[in-house]
Amino acid sequence: xxxxxxxxxxxxxxxxxxxxxxxxxxxxxxxxxxxxxxxxxxxxxxxxxxxxxxxxxxxxxxxxxxxxxxxxxxxxxxxxxxxxxxxxxxxxxxxxxxxxxxxxxxxxxxxxxxxxxxxxxxxxxxxxxxxxxxxxxxxxxxxxxxxxxxxxxxxxxxxxxxxxxxxxxxxxxxxxxxxxxxxxxxxxxxxxxxxxxxxxxxxxxxxxxxxxxxxxxxxxxxxxxxxxxxxxxxxxxxxxxxxxxxxxxxxxxxxxxxxxxxxxxxxxxxxxxxxxxxxxxxxxxxxxxxxxxxxxxxxxxxxxxx
Numbered sequence: 001x002x003x004x005x006x007x008x009x010x011x012x013x014x015x016x017x018x019x020x021x022x023x024x025x026x027x028x029x030x031x032x033x034x035x036x037x038x039x040x041x042x043x044x045x046x047x048x049x050x051x052x053x054x055x056x057x058x059x060x061x062x063x064x065x066x067x068x069x070x071x072x073x074x075x076x077x078x079x080x081x082x083x084x085x086x087x088x089x090x091x092x093x094x095x096x097x098x099x100x101x102x103x104x105x106x107x108x109x110x111x112x113x114x115x116x117x118x119x120x121x122x123x124x125x126x127x128x129x130x131x132x133x134x135x136x137x138x139x140x141x142x143x144x145x146x147x148x149x150x151x152x153x154x155x156x157x158x159x160x161x162x163x164x165x166x167x168x169x170x171x172x173x174x175x176x177x178x179x180x181x182x183x184x185x186x187x188x189x190x191x192x193x194x195x196x197x198x199x200x201x202x203x204x205x206x207x208x209x210x211x212x213x214x215x216x217x218x219x220x221x222x223x224x225x226x227x228x229x230x231x232x233x234x235x236x237x238x239x240x241x242x243x244x245x246x247x248x249x250x251x252x253x254x255x256x257x258x259x260x261x262x263x264x265x266x267x268x269x270x271x272x273x274x275x276x277x278x279x280x281x282x283x284x285x286x287x288x289x290x291x292x293x294x295x296x297x298x299x300x301x302x303x304x305x306x
Contacts (some may be wrong), residue, residue, distance in 0.1 A: 025262055034148040034215075034258050034275065037156060040163040041211035042224060042250030047170055048208040049229035050242045051201065054181045060097065060202065062222040063112045065209040067093030067119030069218035072143040073126035076136055082143075083155050086210040086218075087162060093119055094202035098195075123218075146217030146276040148258065159211060166207045173200060178239060215254070216276035224250060227283035234290040253282040 025031055052061045071089025075082040096115050123143070130139045141147065170177075180187040180197050188194055212221035228249035232242040257279030264273040 025259070028262075029153075030149040030151070031258065031262060033151050033153050033156065035255060037151055037159050037211075038148055038215045038254040038258060038279075039251055040159055041208075041215045042228070042254040043247040044163045044166045045208045045212045045221075045225045046228045046232070046246035046248075046250040047243050048166060048204055049225045050232065050239055050246050051177060051181055052205060053226060053229045053233055054178075054239060055201070057201075057205070058222070058226045060112055061205055061209055061225045063097070063116040063119075064090050064093050064202075064206050065213055065218045065221040065225070066116045066123075068206070068210055068213050069143050070119045070123040070126060072213065072218060073123045073130065073139065076139040076143070077126055077130045077134065081155060081158060083158050083162070083210065083214045086213045087158075087207065089119070090206035090210045090213075091203060094206040095199070098199045098202050142217070144217050144219045145274065146213075146215055146220065148215055148275040149261075149272075151214065155214065159214070162207050162211060166204055166211075169200065169204045169207075173197065173204075177201060181239075216279055220276045220280050223280040223283050224254070227280070227287055228253065231283075231287045231290045234287075249283075249286055253279050253286060256282050 049061070052058055068086040068090035071085035071087070072082050073085070074089070075085030078085075093115060097112050127140045127143065130136055138147070142150065176187065176192050176197055177200075179190070180192060180194055184194060187197075209221050209225055212224040215221075216224055229242060229246040231249050232245035233239075236242050236245055257275055257277075260278040260282075261273050261275040264278075265271070
């Protein structure tokens, strides 16, 4: 009697690709836009997020994202580019956090929390006005949790400009920003303007969280901003290396999340999983994987936190 042959894999590479990439993935315009805008946000957030983790300002990044939600809410009410709304409000929030918190550094977290609460309260008001005075539906979900497949191509030029501007700021401020992040006393002795550098970093952080907010939403943007850099800093020893690895991790999570959300349409009977959930879930899995016992080498995070 002839034994049955069990086929665990497709007969050809093309069939395997068809299983991974469901029909229409590469030809879908919303997918193209999500891949470009989301990829740009992942690169910028990964690089800027490394400094946020080293400087211990993850909470500031989360707060700026929450504050930016007011700008995103206002954009729906006024009918303007939502990314512009996120950027403007995040920049105002960053400036406010630095101006009000500069006198007593110990109270910075307190000031940040107060500004965050004010921003979220304003966002609630603007979303209420949007729902009650316009015919726009789903604004709250889009602002807070993102809707990547609904991103307009009109956003792409502004997103590109913000991304390039953020990376140029990183290139110009890399050495003084790194020095103030690792040893602010030494930076002060060498004559660096600590307050100016802090202000510029918060502006840089505001641009990064605006890009991540337009992709995964204001509430979840911290995952894209902090998760990949934290993963990278567990795997490599130097900030420069982390600034290369973090964008790679962010891109893998973002593009992988977009693919999972697109493919999930066929798993759930016609209802796709939220893209933002898929992205943040992959970021979390990458972070957990970087902490597994098989990881060898020194602990870079402890080195940079000192």
